[in-house]
Amino acid sequence: MSEIPYQELCRQLVHACNDAIIYSDRFGTIQLWNSGAEQMLGFSAEEAIGQSLDIFIPENLRARHWEGYFKVMETGSTRYAKELLAAPAICKGGTRISTEFSMTIIRDAEGEITGTAAVIRDVTARWQKEKAFRVRLAELEKQVSAGLQELPA
Numbered sequence: 001m002s003e004i005p006y007q008e009l010c011r012q013l014v015h016a017c018n019d020a021i022i023y024s025d026r027f028g029t030i031q032l033w034n035s036g037a038e039q040m041l042g043f044s045a046e047e048a049i050g051q052s053l054d055i056f057i058p059e060n061l062r063a064r065h066w067e068g069y070f071k072v073m074e075t076g077s078t079r080y081a082k083e084l085l086a087a088p089a090i091c092k093g094g095t096r097i098s099t100e101f102s103m104t105i106i107r108d109a110e111g112e113i114t115g116t117a118a119v120i121r122d123v124t125a126r127w128q129k130e131k132a133f134r135v136r137l138a139e140l141e142k143q144v145s146a147g148l149q150e151l152p153a
Contacts, residue, residue: 020120023106026073026113028053028066040099040122042092056089058096069116076113078103089120098127 004012014021020037024030033048041048041056048055057065065087072078084100091097101120108114 017119020101021117022048022053022120023115023117024053025115028069030055031115032117037120040091040097040120041089047092056091058088058090061087072103072105072116073113076105078105078116081105086123097122098124 014032014034017034018036018039020040021032021034022030022037023032030048030051030053033043033045035045037048038044043055053065053069054062080101080103082102084102086098086100089097089099099120100123101118104117104119106114106117
């Protein structure tokens, strides 16, 4: 069995990953969009590469996103290298999904920041189950509270 060259291994890992892997440059222009991003967000790589990250960021969150993004470009640090960030995303057809992602700051050979890579997972199904659970819990708490009020003192 022959060994896979490192670059080919990296290419296959990125391409075959079911999570979205997106690399954007310092200005937030998409430079890499894997098949997981295509499946999750609905845009082909041809449609996404060269576009702003705004193609999948909800309009009401863009100002906050760009403030944070450019702060990361300036400082070279982000807590989301280790912590997950939960944020909604908009798919090509306009559907809103719930996502969680981590970021990696990418640097060139001289150590200068060239952009960020994000690994994004669709957590919509889990979020919907948790929301239904919270609603049901609130209903049960209300019933228990009403039942306790009916008890004689």
